[in-house]
Amino acid sequence: MKIQAPMIGFINGLLVTIKTTLRRPVTAEYPSVEKRLALSDRYMGFPALTWDYDVKEPYCTGCMVCVRECPTQCMSAQMKDNPKHEENLSRRRKIIDSFEINLGRCILCGICVDVCNFDAIEMSHEYELSKYQRNANRVNLNQLLDMGSSFQNKIGWKPKQPQKNSGVPQPPKASEESS
């Protein structure tokens, strides 16, 4: 018996349907946490401040370069003298005192990360910040450091310039010791 062309088309269609029904889903179900897709390490979420675990303080010195370069002017920062430097517990003479980013205005461009010379800011994996209030996405220093340290722990973050930017005090040079 010769199979008719419409019947072949029907069988082909049925096979495609069965194959699609049995394959693993390629989409994720939002907002179910356990069904989300894993983010790659290089994913760029909102900016966050990094924490120097060796001396237990932020990497950020409050130099304001990122604040000046931010195209949407959504950042503000203030520095202070670092009390740990006085006690020879940190190399950082200045340290961040207050920092705020209005994430509602951040366009995730990454310029703040590119211009920072202190390994102090990174694009974290944070992306989920919908709020009911217009200004509720203003995040302060502690929130930025929380976002940063969970990002650091998640990807095993290391500073790009550890020698330059570590806060661990350097031993005095031989010439300084003898003088």
Ligand code: SF4
């Ligand atoms: S994040 Fe970097 S560029 Fe911005 S204030 Fe801190 S040290 Fe300066």
Ligand code: SF4
């Ligand atoms: S990612 Fe861009 S817009 Fe967002 S805070 Fe940094 S410089 Fe500003």
